[in-house]
Amino acid sequence: MIYALSMEFLRSLKKDDILDLFSHDFCSKCQHLLHSRITTLRKRKLDETWSTDAGFEYSLDMPLNGSASNSQSLTGKQWDNPRNSSQRRDSATSVNKCLVGCKQSDFELLLNDGICEDSSFENGLSEEKKEKIRYSLVCCRKDFTFVEKVNGRRINVVQGLELHTEVFNALEQKKIVEWMYRLQWRGKEGKLKDRTYSEPRKWMRGKGRVTIQFGCCYNYAVDRSGNPPGIMRDEEVDPLPPVFKQIIKRMIRWNIVPSSCIPDSCIVNIYEEGDCIPPHIDHRDFVRPFYTVSFLSECKILFGSNLQIVSAGEFAGPVSISLPVGSVFVLKGHGADTAKHCIPSVSSKRISITFRKMKQSKLPYKFSPDPDLVGIKPLSFSSLNKSDKAQDEDRNLNIQQHKAESVESESDVVCNTKKASFRVK
Template sequence: MGGGDGFLDLLQNLGREEMMEVLSDDGGFCQHCQALLRTRIQNQINNRKLRELSVNGSSAGSKISEPSARKPSSSSIQTSDSEISVNDGVSSLDDIGLLGEQNEHVRFAEVGRKKNFNYVERIYGKPTNLLQGLELHTRVFNAEEQQKIVECVYQFQRMGRKGQLRARTYSEPRKWMRGKGRITIQFGCCYNYAVDKNGNPPGILRQGDVDPIPLLFKQMIKRMVRWHVLPPTCVPNSCIVNIYGEGDCIPPHIDHHDFLRPFCTVSFLTECNILFGSNLKSSSPGEFEGPVSIPLPVGSVLILSGNGADIAKHCVSGVERRRISITFRKMDESKLPYNYLPEPELQGIKPLVYSPLSKSPVQQNQQENFKFPAQRNQHENFRSHVQQNQHENKKINDNKPGGAAETSNNLFAMQKDDFPPLGSLSSVNRQRTQQNNFKR
């Protein structure tokens, strides 16, 4: 399906009914063109919803308007043993977008993925890519889902202000200067940012009294694992919600190692930049400077691991407009709160092992190996045999002009930075080309 000015001129000459008639003729489009059209139309719908959400979010009558900053009176505060559940009145993502298995397949294929971030500094005299381990996954949550999640967060904010959440769950510091006053809501565990009045050092408070992860957030975790955003070996069991008002920030830091790697942060309401570097400096209250700035689109998930989580510091300067982020992390087992109980819904989550539009050979092998473990050994033996033959051929061809170049392509190797949307046409075509080359 080609583009170009001539094609666009033709479209502009069509009326609405004529356009609908052309697009409804499925017989006139191949499978790939139908998928491309579907993706572009869905993106336009999502963008329209986000624009409406942005406009409504700033109006007084918005469904997701920010809760009033008025503090509750002492008579309205309940004890930490309140019977009100954080899941009361909160719907799951299954109610707002995942209408069936096929719909999940289509959405899964539309996720954008980037992981080839690179910025080199000398660390202890050695050139080091500070951004190694970072991944950005876009279009993970669409506009309707974002609205539901934001509504849920504001509901928790209202509950927190009324004292309906457990003692350590909700925190709203006084906004006494620019950059101060970010609201936090912690679920699963309480993280202590600094030495507290009881002498507890920074880290997870094992006796901290917080609410468990809400149902909606567990649905978010399940999606991220199923859609290959988070690995099934590191399923989060805690999260922290950050609610930014204008001018609020997060100062430079490295996340505490009471939390395992990778961890992730999901962005809502407005896009902002996150800064990375080994030495981030403060230029004014709530403002920071650093060598690398990465935009975080709404509905996206930023994965932090490797050097990007352990060597580089990261921060967010004072935001220009309201923003919400949710950071999901898995606790080190030796640091679990004493009253922690595993969440049954977060056990045994398995990633999707197939592509929604057409199964690539690699994904087919993954599915077959998962079902038939005995055949995995046969595949490994075959792979080992081919690699041995390639090694022997290399010895022979190295003595010929151009011989080394002819055998340098390993059919079974995938480039380190290859990270297209799962099920994308580029990945399928690359796999088919490799198959054809191998058959020759």
């Protein structure tokens, strides 16, 4: 009797409720493991439940990754959630015909692009159609606005920032993270070049973050030999791993990375609880834009012309933006060159990859271009996924940003938080 009541109670719970129930008092690592197992089990059960010939109509309010939608974690003090049903409706309509007749697991469509193995079931969709569906579900935000007075001028210090969500789904994230753990193990075992892997001693909160560099060796501060911060042209590190090149290719094809600024280096940051990145502006040895991809847990990134150090690993600033897992954050314009940015101490394990392109004059002496990253073209149907209305909004946004930079205002700093405009590419 007790068993029957218990099972009935469990059936009434949602996945997140079950996770909360069973992971109480677990450490963050065990919580993540349990979350992955529940997600995998639920996905397998859903695949068994949905018949291939039953037909499945796309629900606008349905999570896209078979679990709680990544977009739910995008809410923050400064910026609102971009993925509610009314804001997604236009984007979903454009691909609705493709989705009719698909199983629920098709919302986790896997592409045969080298990031993850292709889907194990036959859904009748061509590779082009699968990619079009995935691409159409990506949300892009470009309207970040925060005006500050810098050197006597009032400018939008976060102009140029872009946040692209739902770029990598749950299974793709898992595979990429597995790759990074493998690289971390190789670094610990001394199987990578000397300057590729770094694991400083943790001597205080926020100090000791693991980093893995590919493509170039970057010196964070003046070293013992007196070398200044910047790219060490005479040092060698390992080249970009194959999966990282596939990530770059996807970002180019999906119009996140312009083909004129293809990254040739990257740095992996592996955060344990309490790790951080202090306020800084990325070195001018790297051209703009550069791109940060987030994994394992959401975190906040702070922006402002004058960020404050509150305590060890804790900072304060006027703009806080949430970086969901599977998202790509683009930094350029004033957001990269005028405002400083930092990541306060993270509350749980996090991994990020920041891709950057080196200036021609700063390339390592033994550097040679990677032939795998030459001649990549954006998707030909990209323009079909943005409506005329969205294009008009982009033009209006550019005009507004230009005014924000040039108008001398007597009012306090303006921060648009309630009327966020989100467009799907």
